Structures are given as structure tokens and as C-alpha cells.
Amino acid sequence: MFLLVIKRIFLGLITLFIVSLITFVGVEILPGDACTTYLEREAYGAALEACYERLGLNIPSYERYISWALGVFQGDFGYSLSGEMKINDVLGPRVKNSMVLASASIFIGIPIALLLGIITALWRDKLPDIIISTITIFSMTIPEFISATLLILIVAIWLEWLPGIVIVPTGASISELLPNIILPVIAISMIMTAHMARMVRSSVIQVMASDYVQMAILKGVPYWKMVFKHVLPNALLPAINVVALTIAWLLGGVVVTEVVFNYPGLGRLVIESISNRDLPVVQALAIILASIYVTINLIADLMTLILNPRLKSLQIKK
Amino acid sequence: MENIVQKINNLTIGFTSQKGEQISILKNISTSINKGETVGIVGESGSGKSTLALAMMGYVKHGLYTISGECLYHSNNLLDMNNRDLENIRGRKIAMIPQNAGQALTPNLKIGYQIDEALKLHTDFKKEDRDKKISELLNKVRLPSPEIMAQRYPHELSGGQQQRVAVAMALAGNPEILLLDEPTTGLDVTTQAHVLELLNVIAKDTGTSMVYVSHDLGAIARVSDRVIVMYSGEIVLDGPVRGILKNPIHPYTFGLLKSIPKLTSPGLPNSMSGSQPQPGIIKSGCSFFDRCNFAEDQCKSNTPDLEYLSDIKTSVRCFKYRDLINMKETKNDKIRSLNNNILENEILNISEVSITYAKQKFLEQLLNKTEDSNPTVKDINININKGETLALVGESGSGKSTILKSIAGLLKTKDGIIKFDKDIVLSNDLKKRDPANLRAIQLIFQNPDESLNPNHTVEEIVSQPLKLYFGLSGSELKQKIIEVLDKVRLGEFYLTRYPRQLSGGEKQRVAVARAFAAKPDIILCDEVTSALDVSVQAAVLNLLQELKEDFGTTYIFVSHDLAVVRAISDRVAVLYQGRLCEIGPSKHVYELPSHPYTEVLLGAVLEPDPDIKPKLVAEDIVEEKPPEQGCSFQGRCPRILGDICKKEVPPWQMGENGNSIRCHIKVDDLKKQQTIN
Numbered sequence: 001m002f003l004l005v006i007k008r009i010f011l012g013l014i015t016l017f018i019v020s021l022i023t024f025v026g027v028e029i030l031p032g033d034a035c036t037t038y039l040e041r042e043a044y045g046a047a048l049e050a051c052y053e054r055l056g057l058n059i060p061s062y063e064r065y066i067s068w069a070l071g072v073f074q075g076d077f078g079y080s081l082s083g084e085m086k087i088n089d090v091l092g093p094r095v096k097n098s099m100v101l102a103s104a105s106i107f108i109g110i111p112i113a114l115l116l117g118i119i120t121a122l123w124r125d126k127l128p129d130i131i132i133s134t135i136t137i138f139s140m141t142i143p144e145f146i147s148a149t150l151l152i153l154i155v156a157i158w159l160e161w162l163p164g165i166v167i168v169p170t171g172a173s174i175s176e177l178l179p180n181i182i183l184p185v186i187a188i189s190m191i192m193t194a195h196m197a198r199m200v201r202s203s204v205i206q207v208m209a210s211d212y213v214q215m216a217i218l219k220g221v222p223y224w225k226m227v228f229k230h231v232l233p234n235a236l237l238p239a240i241n242v243v244a245l246t247i248a249w250l251l252g253g254v255v256v257t258e259v260v261f262n263y264p265g266l267g268r269l270v271i272e273s274i275s276n277r278d279l280p281v282v283q284a285l286a287i288i289l290a291s292i293y294v295t296i297n298l299i300a301d302l303m304t305l306i307l308n309p310r311l312k313s314l315q316i317k318k
Numbered sequence: 319m320e321n322i323v324q325k326i327n328n329l330t331i332g333f334t335s336q337k338g339e340q341i342s343i344l345k346n347i348s349t350s351i352n353k354g355e356t357v358g359i360v361g362e363s364g365s366g367k368s369t370l371a372l373a374m375m376g377y378v379k380h381g382l383y384t385i386s387g388e389c390l391y392h393s394n395n396l397l398d399m400n401n402r403d404l405e406n407i408r409g410r411k412i413a414m415i416p417q418n419a420g421q422a423l424t425p426n427l428k429i430g431y432q433i434d435e436a437l438k439l440h441t442d443f444k445k446e447d448r449d450k451k452i453s454e455l456l457n458k459v460r461l462p463s464p465e466i467m468a469q470r471y472p473h474e475l476s477g478g479q480q481q482r483v484a485v486a487m488a489l490a491g492n493p494e495i496l497l498l499d500e501p502t503t504g505l506d507v508t509t510q511a512h513v514l515e516l517l518n519v520i521a522k523d524t525g526t527s528m529v530y531v532s533h534d535l536g537a538i539a540r541v542s543d544r545v546i547v548m549y550s551g552e553i554v555l556d557g558p559v560r561g562i563l564k565n566p567i568h569p570y571t572f573g574l575l576k577s578i579p580k581l582t583s584p585g586l587p588n589s590m591s592g593s594q595p596q597p598g599i600i601k602s603g604c605s606f607f608d609r610c611n612f613a614e615d616q617c618k619s620n621t622p623d624l625e626y627l628s629d630i631k632t633s634v635r636c637f638k639y640r641d642l643i644n645m646k647e648t649k650n651d652k653i654r655s656l657n658n659n660i661l662e663n664e665i666l667n668i669s670e671v672s673i674t675y676a677k678q679k680f681l682e683q684l685l686n687k688t689e690d691s692n693p694t695v696k697d698i699n700i701n702i703n704k705g706e707t708l709a710l711v712g713e714s715g716s717g718k719s720t721i722l723k724s725i726a727g728l729l730k731t732k733d734g735i736i737k738f739d740k741d742i743v744l745s746n747d748l749k750k751r752d753p754a755n756l757r758a759i760q761l762i763f764q765n766p767d768e769s770l771n772p773n774h775t776v777e778e779i780v781s782q783p784l785k786l787y788f789g790l791s792g793s794e795l796k797q798k799i800i801e802v803l804d805k806v807r808l809g810e811f812y813l814t815r816y817p818r819q820l821s822g823g824e825k826q827r828v829a830v831a832r833a834f835a836a837k838p839d840i841i842l843c844d845e846v847t848s849a850l851d852v853s854v855q856a857a858v859l860n861l862l863q864e865l866k867e868d869f870g871t872t873y874i875f876v877s878h879d880l881a882v883v884r885a886i887s888d889r890v891a892v893l894y895q896g897r898l899c900e901i902g903p904s905k906h907v908y909e910l911p912s913h914p915y916t917e918v919l920l921g922a923v924l925e926p927d928p929d930i931k932p933k934l935v936a937e938d939i940v941e942e943k944p945p946e947q948g949c950s951f952q953g954r955c956p957r958i959l960g961d962i963c964k965k966e967v968p969p970w971q972m973g974e975n976g977n978s979i980r981c982h983i984k985v986d987d988l989k990k991q992q993t994i995n
Binding site for chain 2: 233
């Protein structure tokens with residue numbers, strides 16, 4: 001078990017290394033560089049030379065990669081191009097903002113999704129299932145930019161209950177952010193919850209149809225005891241990985257929603273830095289997003305391993 | 319009058335089709351179960367036997383509902399009882415032992431917990447008493463070290479052990495009726511025989527009534543007092559076991575018994591034409607009409623009733639049962655004997671072959687270390703002559719399918735050489751094999767549901783080998799496909815069908831057609847009949863034999879069913895843990911003296927005759943790995959000599975009749991020991 005964790009962490013680091021290489025090489029082979037973008041039409045002669053000198057672009061690329069990678073390893077992503085700010089200072093508040101949005105959606109969306117999935121499965125083909133399933137399929141199919149816009153129109157403009165777009169500065173405190181995130185959280189949860197509820201529903205239905213559940217019923221196990229002891233532990237195991245991917249997706253920035261609501265999170269930073277050709281920031285973002293995915297998947301795998309006795313003993317045997 | 323514990327009256331269960339029609343799965347079932355009686359319910363897949371068994375617990379599967387009738391347990395109708403009341407009956411009064419215990423035990427709960435759950439629900443024992451009771455129950459079903467067993471998860475047990483746990487769980491509530499739904503299907507022969515003996519002992523000790531549902535007449539014969547035969551959702555025959563199995567008076571039962579291969583009579587069994595009708599198709603007349611050899615006009619228009627014959631205490635649903643009663647022994651079994659033209663021409667030579675599943679670790683690869691001293695399959699030496707049928711038999715884990723895969727090139731061998739047609743060495747790597755050699759060796763798999771692509775029509779499936787090996791196309795290709803299908807008795811209208819539109823037997827025919835389309839020299843048959851019903855199995859076996867006689871093909875036939883092997887093969891190789899135990903002409907392998915393992919296997923085979931008892935000479939221990947040294951069978955051998963068996967690999971000795979036995983015991987001694995028992 002311990003060895004397995006070490007092995008997985010090691011593999012995760014290799015993944016990150018490869019991601020960093022790909023982004024670095026990708027940025028290198030793109031025509032133009034930070035200085036030509038920054039200087040635009042003045043990118044020639046002495047000004048360009050001076051810029052190269054200043055940003056250190058005149059040293060060979062592999063050396064730059066090594067020093068950049070070493071910096072990243074110590075948590076220093078270098079300087080952003082446009083504002084010549086430290087990237088850490090740019091990213092810090094954005095990461096925090098995305099975390100706030102993601103955790104709010106997770107704490108609201110996932111329990112609701114599980115609950116809805118279980119209810120629809122247990123009352124399969126009956127009224128609760130028909131109603132909830134119709135709603136979930138509906139909210140799954142409406143793209144988030146439409147549902148988000150509608151939310152703004154109804155809640156913010158007609159009813160004037162909540163602010164429509166986020167106008168607080170990037171570095172605002174959580175309490176300042178809170179009223180602003182309600183609408184984005186609803187918009188995100190609608191899609192996420194619907195997807196997950198459908199997944200949980202089919203997983204529970206599958207387990208309900210299994211021989212061991214039939215056996216438990218025939219053994220005389222009362223219904224709810226059967227649901228909690230025999231059905232849910234087995235049905236929710238496969239859900240762990242889906243939940244993990246959803247969390248990673250949320251943390252990685254929900255681009256469309258952030259743009260519609262003007263929310264200062266990672267997703268909007270991705271868009272901004274790409275359109276500004278702020279390559280050092282793009283590089284940093286790629287690494288951060290990759291490490292979020294790697295970490296969360298690792299946690300999900302370990303949880304499955306711990307909760308599934310079948311896998312656990314297999315690992316021990318090996 | 320005996321004491322009736324359960325009574326079923328005019329029970330009809332069905333579903334509503336997409337067109338809104340009401341279709342019955344069970345039609346007007348009436349019968350009863352007496353106290354202490356063991357009733358066998360027998361039928362092929364789709365006969366409604368499992369639906370009936372579940373209804374006896376008041377359980378109807380999702381999508382089905384009760385159309386009419388009732389299922390009475392001591393005058394309470396289980397089918398309109400609420401869940402709370404049912405919970406009090408299920409497990410406590412009527413308990414179920416499921417078909418596949420591996421899937422019927424909840425994977426995330428320990429064995430002990432699952433038995434304890436039943437005890438908690440159905441008894442008012444305190445915690446300590448319950449713990450004691452769990453050990454007691456596990457002991458009763460003869461599981462070793464109960465305390466340790468209780469702490470295990472279901473997947474940590476072997477199939478036979480899981481089945482025993484299911485029995486223990488059912489016994490926990492001390493039920494009045496035990497329902498067993500195919501409890502031994504999927505178990506190895508020896509394990510099956512042991513579980514059945516255990517059930518017999520339990521029935522005798524506890525006086526519990528048992529309802530034993532199975533497609534296997536051999537198992538039914540071992541445990542039942544009375545047998546109910548079901549066909550297409552109806553009871554067609556209901557009476558004492560001896561009468562039904564020895565003088566079957568319904569044409570279906572008659573045909574069914576004839577289609578079972580038997581150890582005692584070599585040759586291919588008779589097959590029954592056709593297959594069971596889908597529910598809802600038969601509107602009037604006898605449901606067996608299409609397949610019946612005795613049918614006359616009235617059978618098509620009138621539906622026969624279940625008629626009770628008091629002299630033989632049997633109910634029968636047939637207009638013509640008198641013909642069958644009078645016929646008795648007059649009609650001789652037309653058993654088809656093998657007529658193989660075996661040439662003295664070696665077509666396949668397997669020498670010193672070992673196969674391992676152990677993967678090389680990265681480090682070992684670096685150090686170029688390949689030593690696995692204990693591979694899954696070891697020292698296999700077999701020659702096969704052209705036109706011969708060689709069978710590989712053994713229980714699960716004996717390596718029989720593994721060897722087949724290596725011949726086909728799907729699995730790499732570790733050591734040894736496989737030669738085709740005397741001097742062509744078949745490469746270990748499928749990609750390096752000559753296309754002509756690939757064509758020459760074809761495989762037919764166990765389960766046609768998985769081996770036929772569900773998105774291809776029959777035409778596409780059969781066309782693959784024709785296009786690949788012969789480059790046919792256009793009308794020539796189509797002509798050839800029709801020709802090949804005709805060989806397996808499938809008409810032209812099958813061309814556009816998809817596998818899901820075919821019955822099990824038809825699917826396997828398509829698989830056979832695909833193999834023969836390549837005009838192979840050797841066909842490898844991997845448990846080709848195990849997924850089929852008995853009556854269909856006989857038809858497929860007959861078909862394989864006919865094709866072989868026409869084309870002179872060589873078969874390597876893998877099966878766990880000794881009776882099937884006896885029917886179709888010229889020569890048999892018996893395998894245990896990937897090592898050969900015995901090989902020789904099938905006639906002689908099936909006769910004593912033989913290798914102790916062959917003896918164990920033969921003893922455990924169940925015949926559809928209540929008077930033939932299996933001889934259980936060895937424990938049904940499951941070994942996970944072959945022993946490091948010595949004889950492969952040392953762990954279970956009832957005739958073990960001592961240290962020599964544990965240390966030295968036994969030598970090959972010639973048996974009395976041209977069979978070779980690999981054992982330390984002298985053939986003469988084996989003969990003496992085996993004739994005494």
C-alpha cells in the first residue's frame with residue numbers, strides 16, 4: 001500500500017515534468033517571443049536587444065528551461081510579461097478565488113447530486129424519478145452561457161436580488177466575494193449536479209439489479225438497511241472517480257461561467273493571459289492545472305483502494 | 319395426506335410487451351411442496367423455472383408482475399403481502415441459496431457479517447451466541463477454520479467455499495423451505511458432487527423441504543424425491559424422480575434424456591430439433607408441438623391439460639403419453655458412433671511446452687532474468703494425427719484453455735515448440751506466423767454472445783475469413799457464404815440477421831460456420847457447448863461431428879464435462895494444474911486403472927439416474943498454484959505414496975490399454991486399489 005502511494009506520487013511527478021516540457025517547448029517554437037509581443041512594432045534593434053537582456057531571453061533555451069524549472073520547483077514562477085509583476089502575486093488571489101467558487105459548488109452540488117441520484121434510482125420509473133430525471137436532463141442540455149445569462153436576467157436584472165456580475169477587485173476578501181458567487185455557483189451546479197446525478201442513478205440501478213441485492217432482499221433484510229449496507233457502498237465506489245474529475249474541473253477554472261459573470265478566477269486568467277500572449281503566465285497555469293488533476297486523481301484512486309476490499313487485498317497480495 | 323408447506327394455485331406471471339400485449343412467462347402453474355420433501359424443478363433456459371422459484375419467496379423481478387393466481391405459504395398469499403410481512407418470512411421461513419454465490423454475496427461485507435445479519439434478523443440470540451452460531455454454521459457446511467473464515471471477504475474464497483457460505487447463510491434462519499436456484503452450476507465437477515452430498519445430509523438432518531431448480535438432470539437425480547419438468551412456462555411433467563428419469567412419459571423429457579451424453583454409453587447423443595419458443599409466440603395448442611416426434615393434428619389446435627395419473631403418481635401435459643408409457647424400451651437409442659478417418663499423419667506436435675502468466679518485472683527484464691521455475695503450464699507433450707479429435711479435460715485452472723490459446727498463437731509459450739504439419743514450427747508471435755498457417759488453425763469460443771460482434775450481420779461475420787484468406791468479393795463471396803451457412807444448417811434468410819436475433823444454438827452455428835469458412839486443418843474448440851442447453855448441445859456436437867467427417871478436420875476439444883468429451887473424442891488428455899496426468903484413447907482413459915485424478919473426476923460425474931451414486935474419493939480443496947516440485951496432484955491425491963510424490967515428478971507408465979499414466983504407483987497396484995473400491 002505504502003509502496004503503491006510512493007509509486008503513484010513518483011508517476012505524478014513524471015507527468016508534471018512532461019507537461020512542463022511540452023508547455024515550455026510549445027512556447028519556444030511558437031513564432032515570436034515575449035519581447036516581440038511586448039514591443040510590438042518597435043521590436044527591432046537596440047530595444048529588442050535590451051528587452052532580451054532584461055528578460056534573460058538571450059541565454060540558450062535549455063538553460064532557461066532548467067532555471068525556470070528549478071524556480072517552479074521552489075514555487076517561483078518568475079515574472080509575468082504584461083505588468084512585469086511576479087507571477088506568484090498574479091496567481092495567488094486567482095487561485096484563492098477559484099478555490100472559493102469551487103468549494104462552494106462542491107459542498108452544495110455533490111451532496112445534492114448524490115441525493116438526487118439515489119432517489120431517482122430507488123424510485124426508478126415512478127413519479128419522483130420521472131420528475132427529477134426530466135429536470136436533470138434538461139439542465140444538462142442547456143449550455144452554461146445560456147443558463148448563466150438567464151440567471152443574470154431574472155435574478156439580477158428583474159428581481160434585483162443579487163449582483164449580476166462580479167465587480168469586486170481580484171484581491172477581495174472572502175466575505176466581500178460571497179454575495180457575488182451565489183449566481184455563478186448556481187450556474188455551475190446545475191450542469192455538474194445533473195451529470196453526477198445521472199451517473200449515480202445508473203450506478204445504483206446497476207447494483208440494485210445485482211444478485212447480491214436480490215439475495216439480501218430474499219434474506220429478509222429490511223429495505224433501508226439493505227440500501228445503506230448492501231447497495232450504497234458498492235454503488236458509490238465508481239462515483240468517486242467522477243467526483244474527483246468534477247472537482248479538478250472546478251478547480252481548474254470554469255472558463256465560460258467566469259467570463260459570463262466577470263469572476264476573477266483561474267479560468268478568466270487563462271483567457272486573459274492567452275489573449276495578451278503572456279506566455280510565462282500560460283506556462284505557470286499549465287503546470288498548476290496539471291498538478292491539480294494529478295493530485296486529485298491520486299486522492300481518488302487511493303480512496304477507491306481503501307474503500308474497496310477487493311482491491312485492497314489484491315494489493316497486499318502483490 | 320402429507321403435510322403441505324407451500325401451495326401454488328393457477329399462477330401466471332408475465333410482462334407487458336412494447337406493443338401493449340400481455341405476455342406470460344409462467345402459465346397457470348399449480349403444484350405444492352410437502353414437508354421434508356425435496357422437489358427438483360428442471361427445465362432449459364427460458365422455461366420459467368427461476369421465475370417460479372422466486373415467486374415462491376414472494377419476489378417478482380423488475381418488469382414482471384403477477385397476472386393471476388396465488389402462491390400460498392401456510393394459507394398466506396406471498397404475492398400480495400406487504401414488504402414488512404415478507405421480511406419476516408424471507409430467510410426465516412423460506413430461504414434461498416442463489417445460483418452464483420460469488421455474485422450473490424455482497425462484495426464489501428465480510429462473510430461473518432453477512433451470516434450474522436441473517437441471524438440478527440431471524441433469531442433473538444445475543445452477540446456471543448450469534449458468534450458461536452456463525453462458527454457452528456460454517457462448521458456444518460464443512461468450511462475449515464470457521465473463525466478465520468468469518469473475517470474474510472467473499473472474493474477471498476473459492477467458488478465452492480462461497481457456495482457453502484451461501485448454504486450456511488440460508489440455514490441461519492432455520493427455514494422450513496430451502497429454495498436452491500442452480501446452486502452448483504459453474505462449480506467444478508468434484509466440488510459440485512461434494513456440495514450436493516452436503517445438501518442431502520442437511521435435508522436429512524433438518525427435515526427441511528427443498529426446492530432444487532436446475533437445468534442439470536444429473537444434479538436433480540442426486541437430490542430430489544420428486545421432479546417437476548418445465549417447458550415454455552408450463553409444467554409438463556410432475557412426479558416421483560425414478561419414474562420421470564427412467565420412464566419419461568412426456569416427449570420433451572424423453573428427448574431431453576436422450577440428448578444427454580453419458581459416460582456409460584459412448585457416441586453422440588440424439589439431438590432434439592428446434593428450440594424453445596419465445597414467450598408470447600404460441601397462442602394455441604401444445605407449446606412443444608414444433609419439436610415433438612409424437613405430435614398429431616389435435617396437438618396443434620388443442621392445448622393439453624395437466625392430467626394426474628394416480629397409478630404412477632405423476633401429472634403429465636400431453637395427449638400422447640400412453641404411447642410413451644407403452645413404448646418403454648422398444649425404441650432403441652440411436653446413438654451415433656464416431657466414424658473418424660484418422661490418418662497416420664501427424665498434423666500437430668506439441669513438445670515440452672511451458673506457459674507462464676507471470677509478468678516479468680522491470681528490474682528482472684533489465685537483468686534479463688526470465689526464470690519462473692513454476693509456470694502455469696509445464697512439460698506438455700502431445701501429438702495429434704490428422705482427422706483425430708483430441709480432448710483436453712480438467713477442472714478450472716487445469717490449463718486446458720491456456721494450451722489452446724498458445725496453439726492459436728494468442729498466448730506466448732515460455733519454452734517448447736509447437737510444430738504444424740510435421741515440419742512447420744509455429745512462431746510464438748502471432749504476427750510472425752504465415753497467413754496460411756493462421757488460416758489452418760481456427761478457434762471456436764465458449765460463448766457465442768461474446769465471440770460474435772453484435773453490430774455485424776451473419777453475412778459480415780462469415781465473410782471475414784473468406785475475404786481475409788481467399789480474397790473473395792462480390793457474388794462469389796456471397797455464394798460462398800450461403801454455401802458455408804448451408805453446411806451448418808442455416809438458411810439464406812439468416813444472412814441479414816444480427817446475433818441478438820438468433821437463439822443460443824444458432825449463434826454457436828454461426829461461430830462454427832465462421833471457423834469452417836477458413837477451410838482449416840485444425841479447429842480448436844474451447845468449451846463450445848458449455849453455454850448451451852442440453853438439447854442444443856447435442857445438436858451442436860452432432861453438427862461438429864458431421865462437418866469433421868465431411869472435411870477431415872482435426873479437433874482439439876477442451877471441456878470440463880467428461881460425458882461430452884466421452885461422446886466426441888477419440889483420445890483424451892487429462893490435465894491437473896497445467897500438467898498432464900494421463901493421455902490415451904478415450905475408451906481406455908475412462909476405464910480403470912487410471913491416474914488417481916482421472917479416477918476422482920470420473921467418480922464425481924453425475925448421471926441422470928437416481929440409482930447411480932457418485933464416488934467421492936478426494937477432498938475438493940482448491941489449489942491456487944501448482945506445487946513447486948513432485949507430482950502436480952500430490953495435494954489432493956487419495957492414493958498418495960509419501961515423500962516420493964512430493965519430491966519427484968512421476969514417470970510416464972504405459973497403462974493396460976494403450977493409455978499412458980503419469981504416476982509413481984505401478985499400474986498393477988493402481989488396478990488392485992481401484993477395483994477394491
